[in-house]
Amino acid sequence: MAKTGMDIGAAKAFLEAGDVVGIPTETVYGLAGNALNSDAVLRIFAVKNRPSFDPLIVHTDSLEKVGQYVTHIPDAARKLAQTVWPGPLTLLLPKRDTIPDLVTSGLSSVAIRVPNHPLTLALLRSLDFPLAAPSANPFGYISPTTAQHVADQLGNQIPYVLDGGPCGIGLESTIIGFENGLPTVYRLGGMALEQLTAIVGPLTVRDHSTSNPKAPGMLSSHYAPRKPVFLLQPGEQPDSVDSQTGGLVFREPLPGIPLDNQLVLSANGDVVEAAKNLFAYLRQLDNLPLTRIYAQLLPNEGLGRAVNDRLKRAGWSDRSAKSPL
Ligand code: TXA
Ligand code: MG
Numbered sequence: 001m002a003k004t005g006m007d008i009g010a011a012k013a014f015l016e017a018g019d020v021v022g023i024p025t026e027t028v029y030g031l032a033g034n035a036l037n038s039d040a041v042l043r044i045f046a047v048k049n050r051p052s053f054d055p056l057i058v059h060t061d062s063l064e065k066v067g068q069y070v071t072h073i074p075d076a077a078r079k080l081a082q083t084v085w086p087g088p089l090t091l092l093l094p095k096r097d098t099i100p101d102l103v104t105s106g107l108s109s110v111a112i113r114v115p116n117h118p119l120t121l122a123l124l125r126s127l128d129f130p131l132a133a134p135s136a137n138p139f140g141y142i143s144p145t146t147a148q149h150v151a152d153q154l155g156n157q158i159p160y161v162l163d164g165g166p167c168g169i170g171l172e173s174t175i176i177g178f179e180n181g182l183p184t185v186y187r188l189g190g191m192a193l194e195q196l197t198a199i200v201g202p203l204t205v206r207d208h209s210t211s212n213p214k215a216p217g218m219l220s221s222h223y224a225p226r227k228p229v230f231l232l233q234p235g236e237q238p239d240s241v242d243s244q245t246g247g248l249v250f251r252e253p254l255p256g257i258p259l260d261n262q263l264v265l266s267a268n269g270d271v272v273e274a275a276k277n278l279f280a281y282l283r284q285l286d287n288l289p290l291t292r293i294y295a296q297l298l299p300n301e302g303l304g305r306a307v308n309d310r311l312k313r314a315g316w317s318d319r320s321a322k323s324p325l
Helices: 008-016 038-048 073-082 119-124 146-154 193-200 272-288 304-314
Strands: 002-003 021-023 032-033 057-059 090-093 109-113 160-162 172-180 182-187 228-230 245-249 262-264 293-298
Touching: 002 146, 008 021, 008 032, 008 119, 021 119, 021 146, 032 038, 032 057, 073 090, 073 172, 073 182, 073 193, 090 262, 090 293, 119 160, 146 160, 146 304, 172 193, 182 193, 228 304, 245 272, 262 272, 272 304
Parallel strands: 002 160, 021 160, 057 109, 090 172, 228 293, 245 262, 245 293
Antiparallel strands: 021 032, 090 109, 172 182
16 A cells, blocks of 8 residues: 655655656646656556556656757747746657657657646656656546545555645646647646737647547546536536435535535635636545536636536536446
8 A cells, every 4th residue: 555645755766766656746646657767657557557549748847857858849838838837737849769659659749847846846856867647547537636536546556645735726737739839739727728828829729529639638538437427507407306416516506406415616706716626526526425416617717618628528418328437
């Protein structure tokens, strides 16, 4: 069973030995291993039960170090990195041979970011290699936002979880790639579109329903709880409710659903607070004896857009459907 603690030295020792550990970031917890060590990278895929065609994000502690791993940094990428890092933004950049093909699933670009968490930044500074780290959840399940979430699901397979407290943002990083130097959003996330636009101007957003996704994270049916989740537009009422119905609501409980089965993402209507609570609340509802969960979509602005993206991937709108899992 994994130990959980704040011992950066312990995490460093396991990583240097080629093992994988849970690490905190401002977005979600990661399952980290030496990105330059193919055995450690294989171990990450095995622990998560992740298909090898789904590439990993490489984490480092400064923009200066990124030059060791990529051949070129477009101007827009440099501007974004200088403004946002350390922060919830991942950039897709052309990779150098230093990054094993396993990390990028054979793609010629590598996903890279500098996370904004003091423990993990200190850990990265103490290592002489970058960390490959997907979210520390079994493939397809809800991302973890506390050390306990990681220990609950992967604790029997990893030696250590570095505990940095609950994640401040609670949604995975926004992923941006560059087509002819122009920034394109491949995954909505912890950095709001409005903020990115203020830095580099208008961005193209690739919808996750696209048939040939560049980032496998764009595939739908990711982030799914085990229970069926039905989406409600703001103001829409659930159509079939009983004592085993749950609700994940934005500002206030829905009429008809037992109050004990409902979690309010932000009583103040704050989309940032809602984002921070999203995955933990979805997990909590998934662990209650419920047969279905109604989830209310947020206003499509700021982080509300990314919350809605995750809810859409967790849910499905056909209410007559049986559970997919
Ligand atoms: O906030 C985050 O990004 C967290 C923390 C731990 O940093 N990590 C995370 O990793 O969400 P993961 O593996 O759960 O999601 C990474 C997404 C995947 O959908 C993957 O397909 C995509 O990034 N990705 C990684 N490398 C890529 C590449 N070279 N080209 C396109 N997509 C890539
Ligand atoms: Mg993930």
